[in-house]
Amino acid sequence: MIARSNRIALLAVPGLAFLAIIYALPxxxxxxxxxxxxxxxxxxxxxxxxxxxxxxxxxxxTLRVALLTTLLALVIAYPTAFAMARAKGxxxxxxxxxxxxxxxxxxxxxxxxxxxxxxxxxxLNTTLQAIGMTDGPVRMLxxxxxxxxxxxxxxxxxxxxxxYSVLRQLNSSLPEAASSLGATPWFRxxxxxxxxxxxxxxxxxxxTFSLAISMYVIPSLIVGERQQTLSMLIxxxxxxxxxxxxxxxxxxxLLAIAIFVVLFSSWLAGRLGARQ
Amino acid sequence: xxxxxxxxxxxxxxxLDVVGAxxxxxxxxxxxxxxxxxxxxxxxxxxxxxxxxxxxxxxxIAGLLEADTGDIILGGRNVSSLPAHKRNIxxxxxxxxxxxxxxxxxxxxxxxxxxxxxxxxxxAPVAEALALVRMDTFADRPVSALSGGQxxxxxxxxxxxxxxxxxxxxxxxxxxxxxxxxxxQIELKALLRSRGITAIFVTHDQEEAMGxxxxxxxxxxxxIEQFADPSTLYAQPASPFVMDFVGLxxxxxxxxxxxxxxxxxxxxxxxxxxxxxxxxxxxxxxxGVRPELITPDPSTEMNQIKVQLDDVMTLGSKTxxxxxxxxxxxFLCELPGIRTGYARGETVTWGWAVADTLIHEVPA
Numbered sequence: 001m002i003a004r005s006n007r008i009a010l011l012a013v014p015g016l017a018f019l020a021i022i023y024a025l026p027x028x029x030x031x032x033x034x035x036x037x038x039x040x041x042x043x044x045x046x047x048x049x050x051x052x053x054x055x056x057x058x059x060x061x062t063l064r065v066a067l068l069t070t071l072l073a074l075v076i077a078y079p080t081a082f083a084m085a086r087a088k089g090x091x092x093x094x095x096x097x098x099x100x101x102x103x104x105x106x107x108x109x110x111x112x113x114x115x116x117x118x119x120x121x122x123x124l125n126t127t128l129q130a131i132g133m134t135d136g137p138v139r140m141l142x143x144x145x146x147x148x149x150x151x152x153x154x155x156x157x158x159x160x161x162x163x164y165s166v167l168r169q170l171n172s173s174l175p176e177a178a179s180s181l182g183a184t185p186w187f188r189x190x191x192x193x194x195x196x197x198x199x200x201x202x203x204x205x206x207x208t209f210s211l212a213i214s215m216y217v218i219p220s221l222i223v224g225e226r227q228q229t230l231s232m233l234i235x236x237x238x239x240x241x242x243x244x245x246x247x248x249x250x251x252x253x254l255l256a257i258a259i260f261v262v263l264f265s266s267w268l269a270g271r272l273g274a275r276q
Numbered sequence: 277x278x279x280x281x282x283x284x285x286x287x288x289x290x291x292l293d294v295v296g297a298x299x300x301x302x303x304x305x306x307x308x309x310x311x312x313x314x315x316x317x318x319x320x321x322x323x324x325x326x327x328x329x330x331x332x333x334x335x336x337i338a339g340l341l342e343a344d345t346g347d348i349i350l351g352g353r354n355v356s357s358l359p360a361h362k363r364n365i366x367x368x369x370x371x372x373x374x375x376x377x378x379x380x381x382x383x384x385x386x387x388x389x390x391x392x393x394x395x396x397x398x399x400a401p402v403a404e405a406l407a408l409v410r411m412d413t414f415a416d417r418p419v420s421a422l423s424g425g426q427x428x429x430x431x432x433x434x435x436x437x438x439x440x441x442x443x444x445x446x447x448x449x450x451x452x453x454x455x456x457x458x459x460x461q462i463e464l465k466a467l468l469r470s471r472g473i474t475a476i477f478v479t480h481d482q483e484e485a486m487g488x489x490x491x492x493x494x495x496x497x498x499x500i501e502q503f504a505d506p507s508t509l510y511a512q513p514a515s516p517f518v519m520d521f522v523g524l525x526x527x528x529x530x531x532x533x534x535x536x537x538x539x540x541x542x543x544x545x546x547x548x549x550x551x552x553x554x555x556x557x558x559x560x561x562x563x564g565v566r567p568e569l570i571t572p573d574p575s576t577e578m579n580q581i582k583v584q585l586d587d588v589m590t591l592g593s594k595t596x597x598x599x600x601x602x603x604x605x606x607f608l609c610e611l612p613g614i615r616t617g618y619a620r621g622e623t624v625t626w627g628w629a630v631a632d633t634l635i636h637e638v639p640a
Contacts, residue, residue, distance in 0.1 A: 176340050177373035179360040181387035182438060188361075191386070195377050 031255070034248035045249040055233070059253070062230040065147055065219075066212035070159075072152040073208050074201065077159035081200070082193075084160070085167035099157050107154055111221035118146055147222050154218060155211050159204040166200030167193070198272050206265035210258055230254050290349075291316035291474055292337070292442060297346030299332055306332050307498040310346065314476065319468060321477040321485035323521070324495035330478045333495075334444050337476070339363045351441055361390070366435035370447040372427045374419040380430050381406065381415040387438035405437035406430075408467065425456045432464065436473065443468070443475040449484055461487050482522050486510070494518045516562050516636045525564040526607045529638065532559045539630065546601040549579050551633035560640040565628045567596065567608035572618075574627020582625055583607050588618045599626060 035041050049055050084095045102110070117123050120137035128134045140146050170193065178188040216231035228236075230250055237247035294312040298305070307329045314320050322330035335341035337348055339360035347356045355363045366387070374383050384405050388398040406412040409429035419427065428448060435443055448464070449457040465488050468475050479485050485492045486506040493503040494517070502514040513519035520527070530544035532555050540553040542563050549563050565579075574580050583599025586606075595615040599607040609626055 171371070171373065173369045173371060173373040174375060176360070177367065177369055177375075178386065178390070179340070180338055180363075180365060180367040180444075181390055181434065182361050182364070183386070183390040184361055187390050191389075192375060196375075 027255075030248050031252050032248075033244050034252050036245070045245045046252075049246065049249050049253070055250075058228050058230060058233055061144070061227060062213060063257075065144060065151065065229065066209050068148045069151040069155065069212040070205050070209045072148055073156050073159040074205060076152065077156055077163060077204065078201070080156075081160045081163035081167055084164045085170070099160055103157055107217045108221065110154065111150065111218065114146070114150055114222065115141055142223050142226050144223070144227055147219055147227070150222050151212050151215060151218050154215075155208045158207040158211060162203035162207065163197060163200040166197045166203075170196055199269050202265050202269045202272065206261055209261055213257055213261075214254060289313070289315045291318075291351055292476075293347075293349040294333070294337065295347045295349065297333070297336055297343045297348070299329075299336065299341070299343050305498065307336075307343075310498070310500070312493065312500065312503075314474060316351075316474055317472045318491065319465065319475050319477070319489045321479055321489040321492045322495055323479055323482060323485040323492050325480060325521070328495040329498035330480075330495050331446060332498075334367075334446055334476065334478045337442070338365050338367050338444050340367070364438070364440055365442045365444060366438060366440035368428075368431045368435050368443070368445040368448050370450060372431040372451075374422075374427055374430055374434070376418075376420060378419070379415070380411060380417050380419060380422070383419060383430055384434045384437050386434060391438065401437055405433040408436070409433045424452050425460060428452065428460060432467070436467075436471065441474070443473050445475060445477045447479055448477065449479075450481070457484070458487075464488070486522075492522075494521060496521075510566075513634060513636075516564075516638060519564055519634055519636065524567050524608055525634065526567070526605065527562055527564045528605060529560070529562050532557050532561060540635065542635070544603075546603040546605060547581060549581075549633060550630045551635040552631055553635045555635065555637060560638055562636050562638045564634045565632055566634075567610040568612075569632040570607065570609040570626050570628050572597070572609060572611070572624060572626055574625060578627035578629055579633060580625055580627040581607065582623060584623050585618060585620050588620060590614055599624070 034045055035043060037044060080095075080099075084092065087095055115122070118140040119125070120139065120141075122140075124140065125134075125137045128138065129136075174192055174196070175188050178192045179185075183191065214231055215229070216235060219227070219229045219232060225232075230253065234247050234250045234254070237243045237250065290313045292312075292314040294310055297307060297310040297312075299307040310329075310333060312333065322333060324330050332341065336343045336346075339355070339358060339362075343356070347354055349355070350363070350365070355365075375386065378386070381402050384402045385395075385398040388401060389395075403412060403415070406415055409432055411426060411429050411433060414422065414426065414430075419430065422430065428451075431448075449460055452460060461484060467473075477485065477488055486509075489506070491503060491505050492509055493500045494509065495501065496517050502509060502518045504512075504514075509518065509522050513522060516527070519525055528542075528544040528546065528549065530542045530549070532540045532553075533543045533548075534541040535555070535557055538552060538554055540551050540555050540559075540561075542549045542551065542561055544563070551563055553561075555561060571578075581601060583601050585597060586600045587598040589596040589598070592614065593612070595611045595613065595618075597609040597611070597618060599609060601607065607626065
């Protein structure tokens with residue numbers, strides 16, 4: 001006789017099997033290629049990868065872009081989530097639609113729309129020159145800044161929604177209690193609302209960082225070959241260079257970063273949760 | 277002349293003065309021209325059913341809700357336009373609203389820290405406040421580890437440590453079980469008295485209101501029906517609503533058929549009832565009587581009524597007889613101690629003194 005809880009656990013088997021066959025197995029095979037040398041197992045591809053100055057530049061750029069994207073998204077998302085948590089009725093619907101609808105619009109459409117905005121004779125440059133901020137056109141397209149702005153735009157909902165859901169569930173009498181105890185709105189925010197919403201901030205940041213570090217389409221469209229990221233390097237290794245060990249190695253590095261982010265954020269969320 | 281004399285009363289009698297407060301939500305008037313006055317050191321309850329406006333009034337006083345019109349004067353200072361954090365009014369919330377990310381001591385320190393006191397300066401007052409509610413040994417615990425009664429004590433300590441000008445308590449006992457509730461009521465009342473705190477309780481429980489307060493404002497549909505001390509409220513309810521809401525009573529409707537020397541005779545569908553009243557013949561009225569004023573051995577000059585005994589409840593400290601009239605009205609007769617000799621189904625005559633009849637004019 002199997003315990004009832006164990007039988008319920010059996011329900012997870014199809015999902016796990018699906019993940020194992022479609023995701024885990026090919027991934028392991030791929031990663032195995034990165035340590036498969038001509039004479040047995042080797043770490044030489046890793047050593048080569050990290051020694052290469054170009055790869056180092058790409059690795060740091062990828063981390064920097066992901067981090068700045070996360071920060072930018074957080075700064076924009078928090079006030080939005082805060083306003084949404086207070087919104088009622090039609091306004092909440094408006095916020096939600098405004099947030100979720102662009103997700104259904106493919107990244108490619110967005111990227112071409114940005115190019116209209118960012119190019120040298122685009123809207124932003126014409127406006128800046130018209131108001132006399134600059135003399136000539138400023139290069140915006142194909143820069144890291146454009147990439148960060150574009151990525152933060154695409155991933156914004158993944159930052160807003162977790163923060164929103166935490167703020168929404170926040171017991172409304174907590175900020176009220178703070179006020180009645182003499183706390184100014186700023187003191188109340190920094191000592192009550194913000195600390196209590198940190199689990200949402202951690203979750204949103206983990207989502208956004210994971211998405212940003214592995215993004216491929218957005219940098220391909222916005223910065224192209226000029227400023228490569230790890231994902232583009234992987235694609236290039238497999239598609240153009242036909243260097244499977246290199247592609248596998250970079251994939252492993254990316255995976256390691258992703259696993260670290262997931263573990264760190266769950267640990268952080270757990271720690272924050274334990275205090276509450 | 278009298279109006280002027282009222283104006284010159286010592287300010288202590290109108291320590292808190294709510295003048296003409298009104299509030300509407302989306303076009304629905306929940307409170308209109310509310311006037312409410314509390315003396316310094318007084319313990320007052322706002323009593324009424326849910327939706328009567330008691331919580332709205334509490335929130336307006338606290339500054340958590342803005343009144344559409346009207347003024348809130350506290351200790352001679354008009355606080356109407358001040359935000360909650362500048363009013364120095366502490367609130368104990370129904371669910372206590374303790375900060376879940378802070379320890380017991382940090383919760384109590386919150387108000388002092390918000391007032392700019394340093395971490396080391398708050399230690400002594402926090403320890404004192406926790407000792408006051410006998411929670412000093414729990415200082416470093418997370419609040420999630422506390423029981424309901426302990427949480428309430430911490431909430432009270434947190435509210436009192438800042439020396440508020442006024443303490444508001446929103447259904448502070450409703451989350452506690454019955455036994456604990458009574459203990460906490462006694463404890464809290466003694467604490468507030470000893471510190472001379474002016475406090476307003478919001479409650480829907482009339483026993484709680486009578487237990488903790490000097491005066492009770494009975495609220496109904498956004499108005500105060502009667503604002504009086506518990507004994508007046510019970511013995512001389514100003515309206516059928518107050519009579520109904522405060523204490524048990526039996527009600528009969530009818531109309532005055534005779535008026536003689538201040539005694540009105542009311543005809544009801546189960547017989548005549550006399551009451552001390554100047555109401556004139558023909559007035560539609562409601563008469564009632566408190567269960568403990570009914571006697572199973574009436575004298576001839578009393579109001580009398582025939583009932584059939586429906587149930588006998590022996591509660592230890594009292595025995596409650598349930599009687600039903602021929603008109604299906606339920607009467608309760610409360611007798612002190614344990615009584616025997618009453619059998620269900622027997623028809624008996626009960627009675628009560630004419631002076632004990634509660635009488636109110638009602639819309640026909």
